Amino acid sequence: MCAGKDPNPTGDNTNGHAAIDLISALRDHAGQFPAREQKVADYVQKHLSAISDMTIAELAKACGVSTPTVVRFCRTLGCDGFREFKLRLAQNLAVSLQYISAPSTTEQVASETAIDRVLGALYATANVMRQQVDPAVIERAVEKIAKCRQLLTAGIGGGSTMVAGEAASRFFRLGIPSVALHDSYLLQMRAATLGPDDVLLCVSASGEADELVSAAEIAGGYGATTIAIAPKGSRLAMISKIPILVDLPEDPDIFKPTASRYAHLVIVDAIAMTVAQVRAATTSENLRRIRSSLTAFHGRTGPQPLGD
Secondary structure (H helix, E strand, O other), X not given: OOOOOOOOOOOOOOOOOOOOOHHHHHHHOOOOOOHHHHHHHHHHHHOHHHHHHOOHHHHHHHXXXXXXXXXXXXXXXXXXXXXXXXXXXXXXXXXXXXXHOOOOOOOOOOHHHHHHHHHHHHHHHHHHHHHHOOHHHHHHHHHHHHHOOEEEEEEOOHHHHHHHHHHHHHHHOOOOOEEEEXXXXXXXXXXXXXXXXXXXXXXXXXXXXXXXXXXXXXXXXXXXXXXXXXXXXXXXXXXXXXXXXXXXXXXXXXXXXXXXXHHHHHHHHHHHHHHHXXXXXXXXXXXXXXXXXXXXXXXXXXXXXXXX
16 A cells, blocks of 8 residues: 555556555545546545446546546556456445444443443344254264363454353363464464364354364364354354354444354353263362362452452
8 A cells, every 4th residue: 555645657556556445545645646636536535335336437527537547546546447446445345334434423321321232232142142053063062072182272353262262261170171272373283283082163253264264174184073153154164063053143333342252152151061060070170179279379268250
């Protein structure tokens, strides 16, 4: 992406690449385009959604400039021409419109109201999840995890990474050697060390993260049990031996936190609780040891969560 006015007289982007975010590039170049190109920029910014249906001649006429000026404008932003500019702008708009159209000012809600709104999204998402999850699939996951030699959990991105980390934290307390990974290379390496007595648990809201799909392919190829919390029809779900299918809608309010991670945590907790019951003797002793070690560390003996 160009930073500042393009010194190249042809209008070509100096780094040879089109801007990834054309909307930001337009804003960054504001007032720095040559006069005629600025006319095109001003028009495009005011009519973002209409550009995809316009020909280069129609855009030139609407802006009161020549078609070569439109081409130069496109090249200033690093595109080969108007066709590439339209394609990249359409792709950009596909994910940007909900944010562009978001209200510029939002009243700060009282803490109670904010909590109610977040809880509302949580309840709605959890209810959708409850209708989708097959109890028989959960039982299969419990059976494999309860007997596994080691458990590798994986997630890519904020929400999934957090859930994978919590899963590893839950299962190691039950006496199952568990580790969570979100580094792409380490995940592929660890997946290659798994075998028939091991389990790979992947968490993904999209089911399309290349890192997770690749890890599941590798682990499954060496005989490990691959479990995925992912949407139906996704690549990750289709390649995993035990797919826990959940396709959760996100709240249209862009300022609310992602609610799907709460539903994923419920699934992890349900599996962990059942595994704990299946491994009751081992689990009870492990939890006793953990609680004793913490009491010796901080001196508190009252009821408290394991690990604070």
